[in-house]
Amino acid sequence: MMEMPGMSDLLDQMRSMPPELLEQLRQEGPEQMLQRLGMTQPVSDSTMGVRDVRKAAEVEAPAIYAEVLASYCHPDAVREYDKLRAEEREKLLKALRVTVEENFQHFSSQMMQEQLLNKASSLKARNAVKDSPLVRALRLVTASELLHPEALEAVEATLHNWGRKMPRDLHVMQFMMGYQNHVLKFKDPGSNKEMWTLRTNSTIIKPEASTSQPRKWAQLQPMGISALRLFGVATGRVLVGKLIVPPMVTVGITTLLQDDLGEVIQLGLYNQLQGGVTGHQAQELAEKQFCKGAKLQIAEPFLKIFKDGNQGIRVDSPHDIRLETPGKAGDTIQDLQDFRQSGNELYKNGQFEAALLEYWRGLRACDEIAVLLSNRSQAHLKTECWAEACRDSAASLLLRPQGAKHRARYVLILQGLGFPDLAQRAQKAFSDSSMGRLEPSIQDTQAVLRLTLKVPHLRTGGRSEEDSASLKEKGNMAFREGKFSEAATFYTQALEGHPAAEEVANLLRNVALSSTRAGLLHDAVAAAAASLRLQFHAKAVYHLAHALALLGELELSEEVLSQTGTQTGTQAAMTQLTGEVATTKGYVSLKYPSEMVAAAATMCRWPGKFMVDWVSEAIVIERVARKGRGVRSLRDIAFGETLIIQRPRGSVSTDATTGELLTSTDTNSGLIEDASKVKLTSQLTSMASKDQLLAKVLSNLEDGTGVERPVMSFHSFLDSLQASVLPLLLQQAEFFSATERLELSYARIQGVVNVNVHGDSKESMRNWQAGKSQANSRGNKLLGGSTALYPAVSMINHSNEPNCVLLPFFNEDEPKGMAVSARRHISRGEELTLAYLDDPEAVKAKWGIS
Ligand SMILES: C[S@@+](CC[C@H](N)C(=O)[O-])C[C@H]1O[C@@H](n2cnc3c(N)ncnc32)[C@H](O)[C@@H]1O
Secondary structure: OOEEOOHHHHHHHHHOOOHHHHHHHHHHHHHHHHHHOOOOOOEOOOOOOOOOOOHHHHHHHHHHHHHHHHHHOOHHHHHHHHHOOHHHHHHHHHHHHHHHHHHHHHHHHHHHHHHHHHOHHHHOOOOOOOOOHHHHHHHOOOOHHHOOHHHHHHHHHHOOOOOOOOOHHHHHHHHHHHHHHHHHHHHOOOOOOOOOEEEEEOOOOOOOOOOOOOOOHHHOEEEOHHHOOEOOEOOOEEEEEEEOOOOEEOOOEEEEEEOOOOOEEEEEEOOOOHHHOOOOHHHHHHHHHOOOOOEEEEEOOEEEEOOOOOEEEEEOOHHHEEEEOOOOOOOOHHHHHHHHHHHHHHHHOOOHHHHHHHHHHHHOOOHHHHHHHHHHHHHHHHOOOHHHHHHHHHHHHHHOOOOHHHHHHHHHHHHHHOOHHHHHHHHHHHHOOOOOOOOOOHHHHHHHHHHHHHOOOOOOOOOOOOOHHHHHHHHHHHHHOOOHHHHHHHHHHHHHHOOOHHHHHHHHHHHHHHHHHHOOHHHHHHHHHHHOOOOOOHHHHHHHHHHHHHOOOHHHHHHHHHOOOOOOOOHHHHHHHHHHHHHHHHHHHOOOOHHHHHHHHHHOOOOOOOOOOEEOOOEEEEEEOOOEEEEEEOOOEOOOOEEEEEOOOOEEEEEOOOOOEEEEEEOOOOEEEOHHHHHHHHHHHHHHOOOHHHHHHHHOOOOOOOOOOOOOOHHHHOOOOOOOOOOOOOOOHHHOOOOOOOOOOHHHHHHHHHHHOEEEEHHHHHHHHOOOOOOOOOOOHHHEEEEEOOOOHHHOEEOOOOOEEEEEEEEOOEEEEEEEEEOOOEOOOOEEEEOOOOOHHHHHHHHOOO
8 A cells, every 4th residue: 555645745835835826726626626636536425336437438448458568567467467367357457557547646646746836837738748558548537638747657667567476575675665664654753644645446355255154264275375366266265374574554454474385475454453443543553453473364365466566465354364463461460451551542542442452352361350250150149149140140251251161150040030032042142053043022131131230239348358369269168068158258258359350340341431432332231230240430330321321221221320329529420421311211201302303403412412222113114115125104293203313333524634635446436435434334344343233233234236135123223222132241243153143244334335324524514513504415525524324214215305304413523313303294104215415316326216
């Protein structure tokens, strides 16, 4: 990946420009300014994909690029081409086109900027360049007057070694030179790393099957680098190697992998960092996760030629790699504190998923605490204190999910509590049984939470003088003698006296907070509840009540809050939370009154902190002729009635003037996607590999392939309590049976994003907030904007004369949520519709809807 000159450079240059030139640029507006940056292609201005662009160029391009290959590239590359099958040749020529077009834009923009700075007159048209294969290739997409001879020469120079296999040492040396420049810029305190322009090209990615079944790693046959075939997927094979350089990050991670035979190959790893972080923020994270020395397995690798001309493997789906990072996972107090600190740093940067990984790495090393909790749950089980037993058992499973004894105990306890369906589901999840799916009723899950969370949180009593190990031994002895209550008391004392207990409770509280921020609400509940089994802390109660309220469990949240009492420092926050939960409960019981929603929409501000996913009982998802699924009314709906309230299930906002200008181009379609959409796709891809609930929601959304998705209840599209997550356990794959786990490919998620997300430019959001325009008259998002997914809202089909209206709510410039209201009376049985965009032509181009 090549790094591009920053937009900030241009802005800085503009400040030092002659006034008349500056005025000329201002008058030209942002579109032209972007063109001067070399972005001459059309921009995908909103939410869903554009279908046909540059068809003429598509027809002529292969022949012209075959000429480019023969005229400018090394004979080795031509020989490689000759060896390929027709469809692989086509891909090679497309890869060449990506290099030519992207490098040309890069060099042109560099020259344009230099000239802008040096003399205004250079903006005028220049002499025509001589005809050549390269010029003919670029004329397919660029006006003749924009072809700078210097830029053409620079592109030509980059083609000499394009597509050739490079000797190992040269490859490493070239990489390290690039890395040093990259890191110097990144780590130089003088350079403004907030302002980088980052480009990626997604024209040639691995063709992926649309299956969402987990990959069977054990069945893959190992292979070496020499067995890779250009533009082919090594089906049924796994490449194993070691990373031999530090990672270099722009949009994806570029690094080098060496196999057992000492051969080296470049890797382009996308969507692999926790939370789908990209850009400069990702460098430190990548250095941690993809450090030199890490062992990597790549399933069914795909070999291509990158934009920089190097051969290499591109990986887009997190499920395609397995990584073993060297480093500690110790359980000393210092280790735990280190994990907490590094997690906290990431949390401060807003990298919640990455922070969670650090916290969990620490927590998963806490065997002794897990055993004590498990022993105590066994003691409670014997005395049939099921609720206590359940909480301890779940807490121990968070620390040690694979422990067979811990798992068996959890199943027994659910039975003891009186919930055989839940127990059976847990049994299936833990035994990876392929027997049919079982989803217990949501009422069962709610009931277990009500029972278990009623158990008072343990408050630290007086500590015993004895050390934890001998107290545990005493507990074991009491247990063997059948004195189960006594055993439980000894285990409690052993936990209180354990040197790591406080740190584990701290880590769990941090998990609860980060999980809430990352939208992993079941995880937040589980972690907060577990921390309270080790130590009473008002903050843990707060996190627990907060996550429950966001899940829509308002009464349960109130019950938890009522158990707290007061604690200095948190009382104000608790009082506020209690008030907010009560207010939200009022809104829900009144079905979000239309006056309240309308008043909030006028101000663009949602009253209070909470927005809880909610859908009116008046609407239902059904199959609709020729539209897939849609939403229908079950009764007459009054004008203004609120129908859906939803928080985004993933949302990204960007501002190119204060941050990165990140774009992704698809040379096939000629589209440039903006930063917020590129980042959201990456975020959802990474998150869905950790979060089974999100994976399930995404797998049930349309992805543009024409495959019919099942009719589901609205409930399954809401971020609310879901019965598929076992009580007080996590929404991560390890707590779901292998047959139920979903592994969604990047291509699938990209399709879902194209069809379903809502996006807006910064400019249009501000106008909307100032009451100046409609929210769905989008502007250019390249300079800044937001993209978010609202799964329930995206069930509603489009109409040019819609009967519903979308009301967006913002928190500063971040989308906070969406309301759908009736914009006129809707009769029973009518389909609900929204106008995706105001312009019918744009709707036709993007969704093919006329
Ligand atoms: C955001 S989704 C709406 C829900 C979708 N029908 C489903 O089953 O998931 C957008 C997609 O729905 C379909 N669609 C929406 N409005 C339509 C209309 N008026 N006519 C035909 N298809 C429509 C198109 O396939 C479009 O890509």
